[in-house]
Amino acid sequence: xxxxxxxxxxxxxxxxxxxxxxxxxxxxxxxxxxxxxxxxxxxxxxxxxxxxxxxxxxxxxxxxxxxxxxxxxxxxxxxxxxxxxxxxxxxxxxxxxxxxxxxxxxxxxxxxxxxxxxxxxxxxxxxxxxxxxxxxxxxxxxxxxxxxxxxxxxxxxxxxxxxxxxxxxxxxx
Numbered sequence: 001x002x003x004x005x006x007x008x009x010x011x012x013x014x015x016x017x018x019x020x021x022x023x024x025x026x027x028x029x030x031x032x033x034x035x036x037x038x039x040x041x042x043x044x045x046x047x048x049x050x051x052x053x054x055x056x057x058x059x060x061x062x063x064x065x066x067x068x069x070x071x072x073x074x075x076x077x078x079x080x081x082x083x084x085x086x087x088x089x090x091x092x093x094x095x096x097x098x099x100x101x102x103x104x105x106x107x108x109x110x111x112x113x114x115x116x117x118x119x120x121x122x123x124x125x126x127x128x129x130x131x132x133x134x135x136x137x138x139x140x141x142x143x144x145x146x147x148x149x150x151x152x153x154x155x156x157x158x159x160x161x162x163x164x165x166x167x168x169x170x171x172x173x
Contacts, residue, residue, distance in 0.1 A: 003060055003061070004016050004060070005017040005038075005061070006058065006079055008056055008078075009049055019037075057081060068085060070154055072154070073087055073092045073157075076092035076095050078091070089152065093148050093151065096148065097141060097148060100165065107137055133164070140165065147160045158171045
């Protein structure tokens with residue numbers, strides 16, 4: 001069993017506390033029960049996060065279902081009073097689109113250099129081919145918008161990609 005605690009620090013994010021076995025063992029040697037040791041660790045960690053555990057919503061949860069194993073969308077996690085942590089799909093979509101744009105920008109920079117070289121050498125045919133590839137890349141966010149909106153899970157979201165971007169580094173092998 002993998003017991004964690006999640007809390008909302010009040011800034012729209014979620015923080016997850018994962019007690020180390022060493023910290024739990026140290027408190028157990030001092031006579032605390034397992035549950036009491038975890039609660040001490042959770043409360044201390046929340047205080048170290050700059051908020052009072054008495055003033056924020058927090059709860060323990062069992063992570064043996066693996067809901068936090070996919071950390072690629074960690075910035076889209078949000079506190080949920082019943083689940084403790086859940087993925088905000090609107091935030092996950094925005095995060096994935098940002099990653100796609102960052103990946104695309106690297107490719108555009110390379111094509112920009114190639115295009116400038118072709119124009120400088122007077123090779124209009126090559127310059128036009130490169131410009132067509134650049135336009136395809138610029139259109140990617142519009143082309144994949146429907147797929148992004150249709151994704152209901154982070155697994156589906158990971159598969160949203162465009163062939164012009166090359167291999168998808170976010171899709172598990």
